[in-house]
Structures are given as C-alpha cells and as structure tokens.
Amino acid sequence: MAKIELKDVRKVYHGGVEAVKGVSLSVEDGAFVVLVGPSGCGKSTLLRMVAGLESISSGTIAIGDRVVNELEPAERDIAMVFQNYALYPHMTVRKNLEYGLKNRKMASGEIARRVDEAAKMLEIGALLDRRPGQLSGGQRQRVAMGRALVREPAAFLFDEPLSNLDAKLRVQMRAEIRRLQRRLKTTSLYVTHDQLEAMTLADTLVVLNAGRIEQAGSPMEVYERPASLFVATFIGSPAMNLLPLGAGGIAGLTAPDGLLSGAGPAKTLGIRPEHMRLADGEAPRPGEMRFDLTVTGVEVVGAESFVYGTLPEGGPEVAVRVAGYSHVEPGTRLAAAADPAYLHRFDRETGRRI
Amino acid sequence: MIEKPGIGRPLAHVVLVLGVLVVAFPIYYTFIASTQSLTTILRPPLPLTPGDQIAANYGEALFGGIGRIGGVAVTTLLFNTLVMALGIALGKIFISILSAFAVVFFRFPLRMVFFWLIFVTLMLPVEVRILPTYKVMVDLGMIDTYAGLILPLIASATATLLFRQFFMTIPSELVEAARIDGAGPLRFLRDILLPLSKTNIAALFVILFIYGWTQYLWPLLVTNDNQMNTIVIALKKMVSFADADTPWHMVMVTSILAILPPVLVVVLMQRWFVRGLVESEK
Numbered sequence: 001m002a003k004i005e006l007k008d009v010r011k012v013y014h015g016g017v018e019a020v021k022g023v024s025l026s027v028e029d030g031a032f033v034v035l036v037g038p039s040g041c042g043k044s045t046l047l048r049m050v051a052g053l054e055s056i057s058s059g060t061i062a063i064g065d066r067v068v069n070e071l072e073p074a075e076r077d078i079a080m081v082f083q084n085y086a087l088y089p090h091m092t093v094r095k096n097l098e099y100g101l102k103n104r105k106m107a108s109g110e111i112a113r114r115v116d117e118a119a120k121m122l123e124i125g126a127l128l129d130r131r132p133g134q135l136s137g138g139q140r141q142r143v144a145m146g147r148a149l150v151r152e153p154a155a156f157l158f159d160e161p162l163s164n165l166d167a168k169l170r171v172q173m174r175a176e177i178r179r180l181q182r183r184l185k186t187t188s189l190y191v192t193h194d195q196l197e198a199m200t201l202a203d204t205l206v207v208l209n210a211g212r213i214e215q216a217g218s219p220m221e222v223y224e225r226p227a228s229l230f231v232a233t234f235i236g237s238p239a240m241n242l243l244p245l246g247a248g249g250i251a252g253l254t255a256p257d258g259l260l261s262g263a264g265p266a267k268t269l270g271i272r273p274e275h276m277r278l279a280d281g282e283a284p285r286p287g288e289m290r291f292d293l294t295v296t297g298v299e300v301v302g303a304e305s306f307v308y309g310t311l312p313e314g315g316p317e318v319a320v321r322v323a324g325y326s327h328v329e330p331g332t333r334l335a336a337a338a339d340p341a342y343l344h345r346f347d348r349e350t351g352r353r354i
Numbered sequence: 355m356i357e358k359p360g361i362g363r364p365l366a367h368v369v370l371v372l373g374v375l376v377v378a379f380p381i382y383y384t385f386i387a388s389t390q391s392l393t394t395i396l397r398p399p400l401p402l403t404p405g406d407q408i409a410a411n412y413g414e415a416l417f418g419g420i421g422r423i424g425g426v427a428v429t430t431l432l433f434n435t436l437v438m439a440l441g442i443a444l445g446k447i448f449i450s451i452l453s454a455f456a457v458v459f460f461r462f463p464l465r466m467v468f469f470w471l472i473f474v475t476l477m478l479p480v481e482v483r484i485l486p487t488y489k490v491m492v493d494l495g496m497i498d499t500y501a502g503l504i505l506p507l508i509a510s511a512t513a514t515l516l517f518r519q520f521f522m523t524i525p526s527e528l529v530e531a532a533r534i535d536g537a538g539p540l541r542f543l544r545d546i547l548l549p550l551s552k553t554n555i556a557a558l559f560v561i562l563f564i565y566g567w568t569q570y571l572w573p574l575l576v577t578n579d580n581q582m583n584t585i586v587i588a589l590k591k592m593v594s595f596a597d598a599d600t601p602w603h604m605v606m607v608t609s610i611l612a613i614l615p616p617v618l619v620v621v622l623m624q625r626w627f628v629r630g631l632v633e634s635e636k
Binding site for chain 2: 051053072073074078079080082083084085088089090099100103104
C-alpha cells in the first residue's frame with residue numbers, strides 16, 4: 001500500500017526525442033489510475049519509468065515515501081503485468097509464480113501460502129503444473145496477474161494487459177481486474193489505449209497527449225467536461241461532434257439568439273452524439289439548436305444506431321445517436337436537434353475548454 | 355512428399371539405395387579389413403566377409419599398443435581425442451554464450467565494435483593465424499598439453515553469432531519481467547536464458563564435437579609426444595610410405611574406432627539436434 005508521486009518527470013531519449021515532457025501526478029494510496037492516450041503519447045514510457053525499466057531524465061518518482069529514481073525495478077516494491085504476459089516459457093505456472101519470491105529468499109512455507117492464495121483468487125489452481133505454452137491467452141493473463149499478486153507489492157503496474165485477448169475475454173478480465181483491485185486495495189497504475197477500458201476501470205482517468213497530461217479526473221468528469229479538444233475527441237465513441245464556429249455562425253445550424261455570437265477568440269463547438277436527436281417533422285422547440293443534415297450513412301450497433309450527416313455548404317459531419325434501429329436512407333435531408341446545455345466550447349487556437 | 359503412382363517411387367528407392375551403398379560400402383570394407391590379418395590384407399583381393407582376427411586385432415589395438423606410434427594403445431588415443439573434442443565443444447559453447455550474452459543484453463561503450471571484431475574473425479581460419487598461435491603456445495609452454503590442443507580452437511565467431519541471433523528473439527518483456535522478479539544478469543542467464551537455449555546448445559554441441567574430433571592440422575603441430583596424439587594424428591603416423599611397413603589391420607581398426615564416437619554422438623543426440631535446428635520455441 002503506497003502512494004505514487006510523480007514530480008515533473010521527463011524522458012529524453014538519445015537523439016533528443018522527448019517522450020515525456022514534464023508530468024506531475026499523484027496517485028493516492030489504493031487508487032486505480034488509468035493512463036490513456038493514443039500510441040506514442042508517452043503513457044507506456046511513463047509506466048516503465050515508474051517500474052524502473054526506463055531511466056528518468058529529470059524529475060522524481062516516489063513510491064510510498066521513497067524516491068525510487070535510482071532503485072532497480074526489483075527494489076521498488078512493484079509488480080508489473082505485461083501486454084504479452086512475459087511468462088517464463090520453460091517453467092511451470094507454479095515456478096513462474098514462485099520465481100520472484102525465491103529470488104527474494106523468502107521462506108518456502110510463505111511462498112507456498114502466497115502461491116496457493118493467488119491461485120485460489122484467480123482460479124488457476126488446476127493449472128499450476130502446466131507450462132505457459134499449454135495455456136490459453138486468458139489463462140496466461142491470469143497467471144501473469146498471479147505473478148504480480150504473489151509479490152504483494154506496494155503498487156501494481158499494468159501495461160495494456162488486455163490488448164492481446166479477444167473482445168469477450170477482455171470484458172470479463174476487465175471486470176475481474178477491477179474486482180481484485182477493489183478487494184486488495186493495492187495502488188494501481190494502468191496503461192491502455194482503449195478508452196472504454198479506461199472509462200470502466202479508472203478511479204482517476206489521466207489522458208495523455210504528446211508527453212503531457214491533457215486532463216486528469218474521474219471518468220465522468222473527463223467525459224462531461226473535457227478540458228481540451230483532444231480529450232473531447234479521444235474519450236467517447238463515436239467522438240464528439242465538432243463544429244468550427246465562423247464569423248457568420250454555422251451554415252445549417254439555427255440556434256437561439258446569442259448562442260453562436262459572442263466576442264473572444266475563434267471557437268469550436270462540441271456536442272456529443274447522444275445529446276442530439278433526430279427531430280424531423282417536429283416543430284422547433286424554443287431554446288433548442290436545430291441542425292439541417294444530409295444523411296451520409298447509418299451505423300447500427302444493435303441497442304442503438306448512429307446517423308451520420310453533413311451540414312450544408314461542405315460543413316462538418318456530425319453523428320446523432322438514435323435509440324434502437326434507424327432506417328434512414330443516405331441522401332435524405334432531415335433535421336436534428338440538441339439542447340444547448342450540453343454544448344462544449346473550445347478555444348480553437350489553444351484547444352482548451354472555455 | 356511426392357506421392358505419384360507408377361514408376362516414380364520404386365525408381366526413387368533404387369536411387370536412394372544406391373546412394374546408401376556408395377556411402378556405406380567403404381565403411382563396411384574398412385570394417386572387414388579390420389577383422390583380417392595383415393597378410394590377408396596385403397594379398398588382394400580382400401574378402402567381402404569378416405575374418406577371424408577380430409578379437410585379436412581389436413584387443414591388440416585397444417589394450418596392447420601399436421608399435422609404429424610408440425606402442426601407444428588406441429584407448430589412450432581415444433581418451434586424448436575425447437578430451438580435446440569435449441574441451442573444444444564445451445569451451446566454444448561457454449565462450450560464445452557469454453560473448454553473445456554481453457553483446458545482446460548489455461549496453462557498453464564500443465559494443466558494436468566488439469561484435470564486429472568477433473564477426474571479422476570468421477574470415478580468419480585457423481590456418482591463417484597458425485604461426486603466431488604456435489609461437490604463443492610454445493612461449494606459454496603448452497606444447498603437448500591438453501590446454502594447448504584445446505584453447506586456440508575455442509573462440510568461435512559462428513557459435514557467437516548463432517547465440518546472438520537466438521538471444522535477440524527473446525522478447526524484451528521477458529528480460530524485464532526477470533528484472534522485476536529480482537533476477538540479476540547472471541541469475542537471468544542461469545535461470546532463463548540457458549534453459550531456453552537448451553536445444554540450440556545441443557545442436558551446436560553435436561556440430562562442434564565432430565569439428566573437434568576431426569581436427570587435424572592443429573593437433574599435428576602442437577603434439578610431438580606419441581602419448582598426446584589424437585586418434586586422427588595417430589592414424590596419419592601409422593601409415594608409412596612403404597606399404598609393407600604399415601600395419602594396415604591396425605590402421606583399419608583405429609579407423610573404425612575413430613568413427614564410432616562421433617556417430618554415437620549424432621545418433622544419441624539426433625532428436626535434440628533436429629529440434630535445435632528446426633524449432634524456434636519461445
């Protein structure tokens with residue numbers, strides 16, 4: 001159990017590429033923090049720096065009350081779960097679990113107790129005498145988790161642990177990781193590029209972009225009040241609709257007085273697909289924004305559908321969420337409506353929220 | 355596999371059988387000769403069936419000693435050759451694993467320079483550097499010693515390259531997992547790398563053992579004492595220019611005995627050998 005404290009952490013590779021550009025982050029004891037971002041945003045580098053697998057160019061990382069900058073990975077009291085599991089192929093599952101503990105010269109009774117406990121928790125008791133090659137992907141993932149569990153570390157580090165699993169297993173393991181973490185209350189740092197995984201797992205969601213933190217907060221906070229255009233488009237699927245606001249408003253969009261005007265910097269408006277509805281044939285309600293769309297395509301997901309359409313005069317494409325099955329033909333012109341309360345405003349220059 | 359009806363299969367078999375005969379017959383004939391008395395051998399034609407001297411010939415060679423090479427028994431020769439072949443094979447494997455380990459898993463200054471240095475020695479066969487090597491061995495007093503037979507042949511660029519290629523296929527996450535599990539470099543080598551290289555080591559051992567067993571030029575130079583001869587060198591010394599001077603029956607016995615150990619190694623390690631060459635288990 002420990003807090004992880006990152007202070008102005010930077011990573012500069014040989015050749016001057018700056019992968020992490022000054023990240024400060026405080027992970028509370030027992031919290032589940034998910035680092036999410038597109039590939040190349042520095043999230044894995046950051047995690048590997050916490051693990052000690054990557055040197056720290058400047059700044060400090062503290063686990064518990066210890067600054068760990070100069071400590072070997074094994075001395076940092078952490079356990080890591082890798083994307084490709086990284087199990088020792090020539091050892092049985094039991095040996096895989098024991099290896100780290102044996103290297104610590106732990107008493108064999110204690111080792112056996114911890115292995116049994118982890119095996120029970122992860123339901124891999126029957127697999128203990130098999131080798132990783134004889135296990136399925138999901139089972140290997142469990143063993144990799146087990147190897148982290150038996151260490152009883154101050155913190156778990158997860159490096160995209162579910163990316164190699166098929167969709168169904170991924171959902172199942174996701175729930176399991178969450179359940180285990182709640183039960184053990186071990187501080188966890190989890191890296192993923194999958195925003196759905198990030199949303200469902202995190203206590204605190206940290207969105208990284210180009211080596212910097214774009215926004216950190218609870219998942220719903222990040223979703224409902226994205227701090228920048230980047231976060232707005234990265235979190236949520238389909239992405240938030242963005243409408244660049246010109247001097248004369250936006251073609252095809254009628255809005256209540258004053259909504260689209262206003263002084264200040266050039267703006268981009270954003271609205272999520274689920275905050276829009278098709279309003280064809282309805283009389284305009286007062287105070288609502290109305291969009292004049294030409295349908296370009298329909299995506300039927302099952303429980304919901306997304307109708308895509310463009311605003312006139314080469315305007316941007318927007319997505320509208322429709323409950324159930326929608327059978328609009330592409331090419332149809334129709335009206336969509338949205339409540340301005342859900343409108344997000346961003347400074348187009350800086351990308352920040354206004 | 356080609357599975358065509360008609361003449362193809364029998365024809366293929368005929369060709370293969372002929373091939374086997376061409377390879378096997380000289381060895382069989384050597385064996386026949388090793389069971390005959392010297393007088394029978396010197397009066398052609400040699401019969402095609404084993405003679406009655408088998409026990410006498412092999413007994414004399416193994417336990418009596420052969421006059422032309424100073425009365426040294428073939429057991430001594432076999433022992434010498436075994437020491438040399440094992441020394442070369444194991445030594446080469448040991449050195450190349452360590453150097454490949456250093457080149458692949460550590461970052462140190464001039465790493466690639468060292469790697470290329472090793473690589474370049476591939477172009478320098480023993481024969482090219484034989485004079486300086488000989489001088490060094492003389493200065494170190496290693497003539498007529500096992501160390502003198504083994505050491506100069508131990509460094510191996512080929513084996514180093516082979517292990518380097520294999521080590522590079524080991525996922526970096528495995529190395530990192532071991533670091534997090536508290537395994538230092540040597541423990542990682544012992545617990546993870548060596549077990550994973552098992553099949554490679556076995557395959558290489560077979561190749562290198564035979565390489566060591568059949569060494570000719572270097573043992574010829576570095577051993578003067580008959581007691582230190584390897585079996586290949588002893589064979590050479592047994593054969594005289596004058597036909598009548600040569601104990602042909604002993605030469606044949608020694609030849610057969612010289613062939614047996616490498617054949618044994620190949621047969622016993624065949625399964626491992628093939629796995630090492632084919633498999634890329636990770």
